[in-house]
Amino acid sequence: xLIGKVIGTVVSTQVYEGLxxxxxxxxxxxxxxxxxxxxxxVCADGTRMAGPGETVYYEGGREAAMxxxxxxxxxxxxxxxxxxxxDAPNWKGGPT
Amino acid sequence: xIIGKVIGNLHSTINHPFYxxxxxxxxxxxxxxxxPAAGYLVALDRAGAGPGETVLILDEGNGARQVFExxxxxxxxxxxxxxxxxATTPx
Numbered sequence: 602x603l604i605g606k607v608i609g610t611v612v613s614t615q616v617y618e619g620l621x622x623x624x625x626x627x628x629x630x631x632x633x634x635x636x637x638x639x640x641x642x643v644c645a646d647g648t649r650m651a652g653p654g655e656t657v658y659y660e661g662g663r664e665a666a667m668x669x670x671x672x673x674x675x676x677x678x679x680x681x682x683x684x685x686x687x688d689a690p691n692w693k694g695g696p697t
Numbered sequence: 698x699i700i701g702k703v704i705g706n707l708h709s710t711i712n713h714p715f716y717x718x719x720x721x722x723x724x725x726x727x728x729x730x731x732x733p734a735a736g737y738l739v740a741l742d743r744a745g746a747g748p749g750e751t752v753l754i755l756d757e758g759n760g761a762r763q764v765f766e767x768x769x770x771x772x773x774x775x776x777x778x779x780x781x782x783x784a785t786t787p788x
Contacts, residue, residue, distance in 0.1 A: 662773060668713050
């Protein structure tokens with residue numbers, strides 16, 4: 602899993618079966634210090650509670666789809682939880 | 698498996714039900730000589746690790762779910778050991 606910041610929402614009405622109603626969020630990957638790095642990705646929201654401005658942790662690969670129900674869906678990144686804070690000395694991401 | 702160093706705890710209230718009550722740690726990857734390498738991981742802890750410790754991380758889904766005896770847990774990275782020592786021989 603990696604840490605990211607939700608920077609937007611993606612709305613899609615015509616989707617593959619199993620993805621209807623699944624929130625899709627635009628996530629900016631963060632470094633271990635909480636600094637933005639790399640290209641934003643679209644994540645399915647397994648918590649269904651994340652929103653723009655929040656720091657989240659997300660899973661990639663096959664396990665991403667397993668956050669959803671039904672889980673046999675074409676998803677490669679999914680938010681697993683919302684970060685309250687990180688107790689690391691160089692963390693600059695702050696609380697959410 | 699990957700060698701890393703725990704740099705801190707990650708706190709989360711709202712998460713997937715599978716993660717309820719599980720300890721989540723942020724781990725930076727390290728070289729075999731202990732120097733930081735590029736990249737990091739957020740991993741669940743199954744070895745009782747804490748910040749500052751060198752750990753062994755399993756980064757594969759089926760093995761990770763086996764550790765938690767779960768058929769459908771959305772988990773891939775698990776700390777499965779605390780490293781006491783790394784000994785290398787010159788190539």
